[in-house]
Amino acid sequence: MAGLIDLNSTTEEEEETPSSGSSSNSFGSNALISGSVCLELWNACAGPLISLPKKGSVVVYLPQGHLEQVSDFPSSAYDLPAHLFCRVVDVKLHAETGSDEVYAQVSLVPESEEFEHKLGEGETDADGEEDAEASEKSTTPHMFCKTLTASDTSTHGGFSVPRRAAEDCFPPLDYSQQRPSQELVAKDLHGLEWRFRHIYRGQPRRHLLTTGWSAFVNKKKLVSGDAVLFLRGEDGELRLGVRRAAQVKASATYPPPCSQHLNYNTITEVVDAISMKTGFNVYYNPRASSSEFIIPFRKFLRSLGYSFCAGMRFKMRFETEDAAERRYTGLVTGTSELDPLRWPGSKWKCLVVRWDDIDTSKQHGRVSPWEIEPSGSVSSSSGLMASGLKRSRMGLSAEKQEFPVPNGVGTSDFGESLRFQKVLQGQEISGFDTPFGSIGGQNHPSESRRVFHGSIGSRGHDLRNSLVNSEIASKGIGFGESFRFQKVLQGQEIFPSPPYGRAPATTEAREYGCPGIFDGFQVPNFRNGWSTMMQSNNTPVHRSASVQVSSPSSVLMFQQAMNPVAEFNSVYNGHNQEEQRILQRTPYVSESDGRKQTPSSFCDRNFSREDYGGMNSFNQHGTSRSPHSSQSALRGGQDMVTSCKSSCRLFGFSLSEETHVPNKVDNSTPITSTLNPGASLFPNVEPRFHSKPPLMSAAVGIPCTKEWAFDWRGERMESCLQG
C-alpha cells in the first residue's frame, strides 16, 4: 500500500522534485527523431489489425491478393506465381493528402531459390536486417483515440475531450483558475500544425477543444463516427491523426484514382521484377483492404503448418465498424483453391469457412490460412512457441475474457500485430465497481483495484535471461521500423514505467512490455524494443519499468525504449545511479479524481511551459494562463523517459519483486538460430513468457459499454519469445 502510487493522484514527491525532469533531460535528447512519431501515428491510424512487414525481412507476396484489390485491373494473363518470396527492402509510410488515409509503400525484391536452403540451414537472414539508426526511433508515450460524437462534429460546439485523455496527453492546466485554458498545437500526418484552444470549463467541469476544432473538422471532413487520435511524443510534441469510420472507405468521398492507379501499375512492376530480379513497389492501404497480401514469411509457413481440414474450428480477428477489434469464430467447411486455373496451388483464401455468429452475407466465405487461428486442439508441428507457452491465469478478468486463448496456441495468431501498441477504442477494464470512483488518492491500496499491474518479481530471472539472450541475438541484426509501433486502445489507459508502481493485480500487464518487437519469427531489436515493466510500489526499481493498466478512459500512456546500447550497458554496469535517483524521485502518477488536478503530474520536461508558455495568447477570454507549475511540470514525462529506458533495457518485461537482473550474465549465451521454427529454440525463455498470461488479456475481459469496444489482446508475446 505504501509502496503504491496511484497514477491518478498527485504525490508530494512529484511536486518536490521538479528538477528531476531537467536532470533527466539528457536521456531524452536525440533519442527520438521527429519522423518516428509519424510512424506511431501511422500505425495508430491504420487500426488495430494492421501490421507492416519489417524492413529487411522476408515475406510472402501474393499477387493474387494484390490483384483482387485492384478492381479495374484487366484480366490479362500475367504469368505470376501464386506465392512470391520477397525481401522487404524498404517500407515507407504515407498518408494521402486530403483524406489523411494512411498507406504504405513496400519495396520488395524477389528472393532467390537459395533462400529456402538458407532457411533450412538455420541462417537468420530471413529475419531481416535493420540499420542501427532505426533503433534511435522510439515509440509513443501518451496517446488516446476517441470516436467523434455528433456534438464533436457539430458546428454548434467543440470537441469534448475525455478527462483522462486530456490529463495524460495535454499539458497541464492551472486548475486554480476558473476556466483554465491553453493553446494546443498538434501536427497531423503531413506535418501540418493544428491549433486548438483547450479549455476546462462547464458544470461539471470538462475538457473541451473549442477554437480551432471546427476548422480541423471541416478541413479533414470529419463526421460523426470518425475517430481522432492524439499522440504526445517524447519531445512533448503533439500529433493527431484521423481514423475514419469503416463505411467511409467504401464511399467515393476522396479521389480514388490515385490509389487505384498505384496498384494498377504496380502489377506491371511485379511482372518485370520477377523476371529481372529487380525490386518493385506495392502500395498497401491498410484501411481499404480486407486481407493482407504481404505475409511475413514465418507467419505464412506457420499457417501452412496447421493442418486445416473440414470441421476444424477457428477464430479470426475483424475490425468492427467502430474501429475496434473483434474476434469471430467459425468452422472450416472445406479447402479448395480459389482460382485453380489461374493461380494453381495458391493458398489465397483457400479455406472455405462458415461463421458462427455473424451473417455470412457480410463476410466472405473464404479465408486464407494465415488469417485465422485454430481454436481447437491443433497438432501443430511448428511449435516454436507452443512449448511451455501457457497462459497461466487470466487475472482479474479471466471470467470475463471474451476471447479465451487455448493453451498451446494463442501466440501465433498475434504475430502480425505484436509490434504495435494498440490504440483501441472504448475499452474498459472490468473488475472495477466505479472506474473513477477513487478521487485524488495517493498511494492508496484501494487504487490498485483500478489499475492493472504486472505481477513482478518472481519472474525477474527469467526475464533477465531472455533479455540477455535476446540482446545477443540481436547483434548485427537490427530491427525494422515497424517495431516501434503501438496499438492504441481507445478508452484504455496504459501507463508504462511509473517508477512507483502499484501492487500487482494481475500479471497480464507484462504483455505491454513487449511492443517493440518483430513479428512472426523476426529477430527483435532490443535497443528499440519498447517495453514497460512491473515493479513494486514505492520500491526503487533498478533496471525495470512497469506497466499499469488503469480503468476506463481513452488514454494510453506508453513509453518506449530509445536508449542506445551504450546506455544499456552503462546501466547494467552499475552506472545508473543517477537514473535510479530520478526514477525514485519522479514517480508517474495518474490522477483519477474528478476534481482539480495537479497539473504537474502530467508534465514532463518537454511538455512544460517551455513548450506551452506562449500559447495563451490564443485565449479569447483572457482567462487562460500558464499554470505556475513549471517546476513540477518538469518531472513526469522526462522521468518517464528515463524509466522507459530502463524498461527498454529489460526488453519491456515486467519485473517482479524478486527481480534481480544480473549484470551481463547471459551475454555469452549463444543463439544458434533464430530461423528454426522449433519448440525449444529458446527453451529457457519462451516458457517463462507464457507462464504469465498477457496483461492485455485482462483488458479483453473487460465488459464493454456501448461506447467502448473490445479490442485489446495480448499480442506481443510472440515477438518477445523469438529473440
Added chain:
Amino acid sequence: MAGLIDLNSTTEEEEETPSSGSSSNSFGSNALISGSVCLELWNACAGPLISLPKKGSVVVYLPQGHLEQVSDFPSSAYDLPAHLFCRVVDVKLHAETGSDEVYAQVSLVPESEEFEHKLGEGETDADGEEDAEASEKSTTPHMFCKTLTASDTSTHGGFSVPRRAAEDCFPPLDYSQQRPSQELVAKDLHGLEWRFRHIYRGQPRRHLLTTGWSAFVNKKKLVSGDAVLFLRGEDGELRLGVRRAAQVKASATYPPPCSQHLNYNTITEVVDAISMKTGFNVYYNPRASSSEFIIPFRKFLRSLGYSFCAGMRFKMRFETEDAAERRYTGLVTGTSELDPLRWPGSKWKCLVVRWDDIDTSKQHGRVSPWEIEPSGSVSSSSGLMASGLKRSRMGLSAEKQEFPVPNGVGTSDFGESLRFQKVLQGQEISGFDTPFGSIGGQNHPSESRRVFHGSIGSRGHDLRNSLVNSEIASKGIGFGESFRFQKVLQGQEIFPSPPYGRAPATTEAREYGCPGIFDGFQVPNFRNGWSTMMQSNNTPVHRSASVQVSSPSSVLMFQQAMNPVAEFNSVYNGHNQEEQRILQRTPYVSESDGRKQTPSSFCDRNFSREDYGGMNSFNQHGTSRSPHSSQSALRGGQDMVTSCKSSCRLFGFSLSEETHVPNKVDNSTPITSTLNPGASLFPNVEPRFHSKPPLMSAAVGIPCTKEWAFDWRGERMESCLQG
C-alpha cells in the same frame, strides 16, 4: 460601309429574321454529344499552347522527355530508345479531382518497323484513322474566360460578369425588370453542377453572379489571378472550367503524388510495351509540363528537316504567367545531345540556345527542334501551301506586329495548336482608339476599324478549289477528336461566320478561319474542321465563312463544323442554296453599346426559352423573365454552324488572292523513310510549309494593354497545308 455589319451593334436585319434560327435548327441537332463539351472545356482549360495527339495518328514518344518530368523516378537504366514511334490508340481527357487540373491519358502502341515502309509508299495510315462518331462531336459556340479580380474572389461580393460575356453565354434576362435575375446551372469538368444567381443590377447596370459564387470560389480554391471559363454548349448547357494562374502550378497546393506516381509507373509500362508490343498509357498534364514529349510524327520529321545550326535564329512560343501566349526569339548556339550516354541520338533538347530578351535564368538553355521555328530564311523547297499563300498585307496592325514572320517560314511552328480555338485572355486588337467607343452602330463603316475581317469574295474560287482537293485527299482518313478544339482568347471576341461581314481591314484575320485542322502532316477531316472565312459585308458568300475579331471583350463566339460529308457534297454540288439564304438572313452582329442590349442578338435557338424557361425559380426578386425574343434568338448560333461548315470545307484557310492549292500534289509524295532524321526526308513537302508566313502573325502585332495579353497567332495554317 453599307456592307459592313458591326458585330457590336444590333442590326434590324437580325431582329427581322428570327425565323432563320429555327429553320437552321436541323443543322444543330444531334451534332453535339454531351461529352464533347468537356473536350472543349478541357482544351480551354489546358491553355493556348496545349495540343493533344490525335487518336489514330502516329506520334513520336520521347521517354527521355517523359522521364525528365518524373522527378522521383530512379535513374535505373531502362533500355529505352530515344525516340519511339507510336500510334495513338486513345486519348482520354481527365481532370484531377479537387484541383480541376486537366490531364490527358494517351494510350500508345509502339509502331512496327513496317510503319516506315508504309509511309514511304504514300499510305496515309500514319495520319490516323478515326471513327465517324467523332465527327458527330462538335465545338463550342459561346465561351468566355475571365481572370478573377480581387473583388471576384473576395467574400465581400460576387462575380462581376463582363457584359458581353453574360449576354453571349447566359440566357437572356428580362431587362424590363428593375433587377432581372435568373439561376444559372453550369457543370464543371467533373460534371458537377454549380448554381449561380445571375443578376443585372447596380448603377450603372452590370451583370453579377451572386449567390452560389462564393461557394464555387471556395470549393475550387480560386484566388485572384485564376481564370474561370464559361462555355455554353449547343444544347444550351452551361459548362465552366478553371484555369489557374501559372504560379499555382509550381506550388504544392494540390496533391502531386497522384500524377507523379502515374508517370512513375508509366515508365515501367513503356519498357514492357516496347518488348511486348503492347500498349501503354502516358499521363500528360499540359499545365505542369514545360515541353511535350509526345510529338506528332510529321511535326517531328519536319523539325528534323530544318537544318539547325549554330547561329540560326528562331522563335518559340511560351505561355506567360497570365496564361497568355507569347513568342520569344533566340539564337541557336549549338547542337549537342543532352545525355549522349543514356540517350544516344536523342533529339530531346538537343539545341543549345540563347534567348534574346528574356533572362536565361528563367528559361532553360536547351530546346527541342520541334519546339522552335526558324526565323531566318530557310531553304525550304516544299510548297504545298507556299503557292499563293502569301501574307499580302499586315493590315492595321502591321507596324505593330510583335513577331514578324518572314515569308517562307512561319507555318511549321503552329502545327500543334492549330486544332483548337484559343481562349486567350486579355487580348486587344490594336488600331482602335476606343475599343467600345462606338455604341449601337449598325453597319457603319466606322465600325470596321474595330473588327478584323478577312478579305473575301474574290477568293471564293480559290477556296472552292482547295476545298475540293482537300476533300478528296481526306477520303478514308478521318480526323481526331482534337480537331474540334478551340482556343479561347480572353478578352477577345471572335464571331465566326457572320453572313454579313464587314469590309476587310486586313487579311491576317483569316488565320482565325482554320481552327479545326489536323496538325503536323495529318490529313484534315473536313467534316469536322472548324473554320471561319472572310467575306464582304452584306455580300452573299458561297463556300466561305468569315472571322471577325472585335475589340476587347471576353467573348468568343465560335461555330463548329458538324455536317457530314454528304452535306458537304451537297453544298458543293450546288445544293447549298438554303444555306446561302440562311447566311444572308442571319448576320451575326455583336453589340457594343453600353446601354440596354437587345437580348435576342446573342441568342441562338439552343439557348432560348426552351432551355432556360424554368430557371427563374431561383430569382429572388421575381423579376426575371425571358425576353420575348425567341424568334431572333434562333438566328445567330445555328446559322453560324452552317457557315462554319462551309469554312470547314475550306480547311479554315484564309483566302488570299494568290492562294491556289494544288490538287493532291503531295498525296503521292513518296516517303522513303520516316526514321532517317534527315533534312530532306520530305524534300517536296517541307519547303512549302515554310514558304508562307503564318497568317496569325498579324494578331500578334496587336499592342497589349496591361490587362490584355498577346496570345493569338495564326497557328493553324500548317495543318491546313498538309492535307
Added chain:
DNA sequence: CTGTCGGCGCTCTGCCGACAA
C-alpha cells in the same frame, strides 16, 4: 463523466448602390 441542448454574442458572408477608373 460527457453528450446534447438552449441561449446568445459576434463574426463574417454576401447583397446593395456609390463611385471612379
Added chain:
DNA sequence: TTGTCGGCAGAGCGCCGACAG
C-alpha cells in the same frame, strides 16, 4: 464598363452553462 468600397442585414459559427444519462 467594371473594380472596389461602405453600408448593412442576416446566417450561422461557436462559446457558455444547464441538464441528463
